Amino acid sequence: MKITDELIDYIGELARLELSGAEREARKKDLTEILDYMDKLNELDTAGLPEMTHPFDASNRFREDVVLNGDRRQEMLGNAPDRKGDFFKVFKTVE
Numbered sequence: 001m002k003i004t005d006e007l008i009d010y011i012g013e014l015a016r017l018e019l020s021g022a023e024r025e026a027r028k029k030d031l032t033e034i035l036d037y038m039d040k041l042n043e044l045d046t047a048g049l050p051e052m053t054h055p056f057d058a059s060n061r062f063r064e065d066v067v068l069n070g071d072r073r074q075e076m077l078g079n080a081p082d083r084k085g086d087f088f089k090v091f092k093t094v095e
Contacts, residue, residue: 003031 008028012019019027073086082089 001035003028003035 005024005028008019008024008031011027012024077083077086077088080088
């Protein structure tokens with residue numbers, strides 16, 4: 001695919017960018033290099049290789065969800081200036 005000035009203008013329009021002449025040429029060069037690299041990658045023989053989403057063998061590294069502080073509701077409500085049952089009572093803020 002050939003990167004043309006019209007394509008750069010179109011992409012700039014979509015991205016709502018105003019590119020100067022020098023910026024337009026620089027982006028044209030960048031996109032050409034990216035597409036050339038993609039062509040080079042497409043030359044690789046990947047037949048028989050497993051599909052992967054990440055280059056490293058990373059597994060799920062989430063820790064177990066362990067409750068450390070337990071239910072301290074009554075202790076927290078003890079600090080409330082006013083309460084209604086098991087809830088904090090606050091001033092009405094919306095009419």
